[in-house]
Amino acid sequence: MSSVRNTETKVRIKKAFTLLLVEKGIEGLTVSDITRTANINRGTFYLHYLDKYDLLSKIEADILSRLQKIFNTYGNTDDPMELIPYEAILEALHYVLTEFELIKALIGEGGDKRFIDTFKELIEETIQHKIEKSDFLTCNHEGLPKVYAHEILLSSIVSVILLWINRDAEESPEEIAAIINQTKQLSPITLLR
Template sequence: MVKKRKTATKTYIKIAFTELLKEKGIENLTVMEIARKAEINRGTFYAHYVDKYDLMEKLEMEIIYDLKQILLRKDESNLNDPVELVPYPLILEALVYVKNDFDFISALAGKGGDPQFIAMIKDILSELITSKLAHTSELQFKKENLPEDYAQEILLSSIVAIILLWIKKGALETPEEIATMITKAKQISPYKLLL
């Protein structure tokens, strides 16, 4: 019973925090406002979190942990396919996860959220690519005479930009449509998009 109550309280706090984060941004909201919106007292808030930054960090770390579990899971079937450095099934599952917690993730990625959040997602994708490259000698970033670090940055930035635009637009497209766009973007050069 106590655990259910704690879980419910944390859910109310997260909902209230999400609304205020979108509305005011992290710098302009207070613990008192979070508590009032969550219909709890400040003491209850402080029983769970040190302050608003601790709340944001703990919620954010849950998301980062979950995304790592999805994206860094071993997927042996696509290990040696160069187009599958970032496998469609893993990206799709990650996008479905984002869609299921969209209100909070969009608030976090928005202008009043944490500017480092998108960088953390990019780091997970970088870890995925590095892991794929380490498991095969057939996959290399030696295309078009670009150094590996620049080539990897181009790939990562295009994936992150698509995801960020999707979030900013309010996730109008389905996760499947975005995963397909990411797959297509990996296969064509930006110059070809202009033709």
């Protein structure tokens, strides 16, 4: 019974935090705001979290852990050119929809700008792991410094996902996964025809 109550309390705290993150931003909200909105007392909050930054950190870690698990599940494809398989991207986008308001708040104006950087690092690690395991793939930069080549590769994935979230997920996860999959084969000049 106690674990069910703990889970319910954490859900209420998370919902309150999401609402307040949109309304006030991370710097503007307080633990008192969270407890009042969640209709719990401060002692209950402090049973679970040290402060609002601990809450933020744990929420972000949970989201990123779930995304990492999705990418790891699909990491062993037979296709050497499939850095992040369509199925992994699709499942990740479906997961984003389950936490949409929270994730949108995290990447929004009052959110945590480091969250986007950490997400990019997750994508980069996933791609790097695939390259290291492959006998076929190498990181050929075609005359570009490595740091810029990596940024171009990451930006094509991350930017599309961020734009989709900022547009309130107007397209389906299937459409966005297809767009991301298509960008793997496109160079910017082909978009200008």
